[in-house]
Amino acid sequence: MKRIWLVWLLMLVGATTQATERFLLQANPGQYQALTQVLQHHGVKPALALPAHEAAAVYLTPADVAALRGHPALRWLETDVKRYPMSLPQQAPYGIGLVQADVAHLGSNFDSASGNLLVCIIDSGYDLTHEDLPSATVQGVSDPGGAGDWFVDDLHHGTHVAGTLAALDNSVGVLGILPGGQVGLGIVKVFDGDGWAYSSSLIAALDACRQLQAGRRLVVNMSLGGILSSRTEDRAFADAYKAGVLLVAAAGNDGSSRKSYPASYASVISVAALDEAKQIASFSQHNSAVELAAPGVGVLSSVPVGTALLGELNQGGHLYKALPMEGSPLASRTGSLVDCGQATTPCLAAGQADGGQGGLCLIARGSISFADKVLNCQAGGGRGAIIYNNVDGDLNGTLAGVVTQIPSVGIRQLDGLSLLAVVGQSAQLAVTQGDYAYYDGTSMATPHVAGVAALIWSRHLGCSNAEIRTALGSSALDLGDLGRDSFFGYGLVQAKAADDLLSADCGAGAGGDGGSGGSGGGKGRNKP
Incomplete structure (x- = not known):
């Protein structure tokens, strides 16, 4: 011994x-x-x-x-083995692959020449402190009229747009269209927390973008608009287009055929929104000005630090996509799944679960409001509410200002049906704060197109703005009716196809110089 x-x-x-x-x-x-x-x-x-x-x-x-x-x-x-937070690693939102703006389509270092470009984002500002957004290549212009400093984003909108364009390849968060940290970003703030600005402010913002240009190719992203046109605004954008600026704007979210401006000016590319299945979004405006389509439903991107609500749902080690109900309190709960039907009355079975400690209410969408469903879960003794959709697609709901005491999320219909099969088993539900969020809108589709335009232009610097525009239309994936239509325009923007088209000649696929009604592409011949 x-x-x-x-x-x-x-x-x-x-x-x-x-x-x-x-x-x-x-x-x-x-x-x-x-x-x-x-x-x-x-x-x-x-x-x-x-x-x-x-x-x-x-x-x-x-x-x-x-x-x-x-x-x-x-x-x-x-x-003493290591344990890690069960947060998701860096991911490429579905839209990046859908528009072919990734390594798989374009190879490594695909955006290495993007420093020759300035993408100017006219919006609500930019969170300069965000871990996933560039800082060294960013310049900004604040709004002297009252919107405030460009590096503060009270509306959260501009930071989300910027993430889709340029979120860094840095092992955290998400990937943008131009993730290499080379592209120049110009941030011109026109919106404060109220979320509106004048046409004159937009014209001044365009001028500010051109002042930041400094000899680089310039793409302007405008995830904004309104239903009334302005002759002064139209002329300002036409002058910028003639001077070589490529202009991209949101088609609008009315779900109608009404035109929105500046998207519907002839000098501007009007962008519609589609979903992960390449179906047109129900809210996307459709008219003769629509030129291209891009992902705009459930787009994951950056928001100002700590401002996002994040939903987490884990059952048996499987992570489900859970979108927190707007207004849900922050909380984390574990409990057995209880089938509460549509929860039109207090779900007493939820309170009896887990020896009276309370389970998690699994609730079908329909009949009553989301808030009432959550309140009926709470009244029955449930510890958290999981509401599943009654149609395909994500469920992004709101409690409409109703105060609740338990966390609540929305999930897809198929995921709800899957969880019904394991009722009685334990699951973990949480609503937490975060730096990334899912947004819907033609505002989210617009930076996909602006980003692809900048990416392709950086790889073909000898091309003019009109030639880049034409190539994007000619190489788009034709969806909907054959050829250009009022819902998809020429179709889903495709970076690889446009790059291939321009590799032969900047004039390849030329189909016009912009023309009336925003026509700037060929026939959208890339039909699936």
């Missing part, structure tokens, strides 16, 4: 210069104090003592480990 101790002590002293690693030591019953006293006497201090478990975490060298394995008080020794 003494020989074992002596060998161990000599090895311990001789190993002080060796690299250490963290281990968990489990003592034999009743031997915890004996083991820790020896460690302490010879300078090995526990990193974390766990006396209730007769265990301790310590840093040991390889020699320590070899000697300690023979210790009579030691039951076992194992690596």
Whole structure:
């Protein structure tokens, strides 16, 4: 016994210069104090003592480990393995692949020349402190009329747009169309928290973008609009287009055929919104000015730090896409799943679950408001509400100002049906704060097109703005009616197809110079 101790002590002293690693030591019953006293006497201090478990975490060298394995008080020794937050790693939102703006389509370093471009975002500002957004290549112009500093985004809108355009490839958050951190960003703030500005402010913002241009190619993103046109505004955009600026704007979210401006000016590319299945969004405006379509439903991107509500739903290790109900309190709950039907009355079964501790209400959409469903879950004793859709697609709901005490989320119909099959089993539900959020709108589709335009232009700097515009239309994936139509325009914008088209000649696929009604592309011949 003494020989074992002596060998161990000599090895311990001789190993002080060796690299250490963290281990968990489990003592034999009743031997915890004996083991820790020896460690302490010879300078090995526990990193974390766990006396209730007769265990301790310590840093040991390889020699320590070899000697300690023979210790009579030691039951076992194992690596103190690491645990990580169960947050999602960096991901590419579905729209990046859908518009072919990724490594799989364009190869590595595909945006390495984007420093020759300035993408100017006329919007509500930009969170300069966000971990996933560039800072070194960003310039901004504040609104002297009252919207405030460009690096503050009270509306959250501009930061979301910027993330789709340029979120960094940095292992966190999301990826943008131009993720290399090279592209210049110009931020011109026109909106404050109230979310509106005058036509004159938009004209001044366009002028500010041109002042920031500094000899670079300029793409202007305008995820904004209104139903009335302005002759002065029209002329300003026409002049900028003639001067070589490429202009991109949102078609509008009325779900009607009414035109929106500046998108419907002839000098501007009007962008409609579609979903992950390439179906037109129900809210997307449709008219003769629509030129291109891009992802605009459930788009994940950056928002000002700490301003997003994030939903998390885990059942049996499977993570479901859960969108928090607008107005949901922040909370984390674990409980058995309980089928509450449509929860048109208090769900008493939820309160009886888990020995009266309360389960998680699984609720079908329909009949009554989301807020009433959540209140009926709460009244029955439920600890959290999971509302599943009654149609395909995400469920992005609101409590409409009704105060509730339990977390609530919306999920897809298929996910709800899947969870119905495991009612009675445990699940984890949480609504937390975060830096990323899912938004809907032609506002979200617009930066996909502006980003692709900038990306392709950076790879073909000899092309004019009109030639880039033409190529985007000619190479678009034709959806809906054959050829250009009022819903999709020429179709879904495609970076790889446009790049291939322009690799031969900037004039390849030319189909006009912009013309009336925003025509700027060919026939959209890339029919699936």
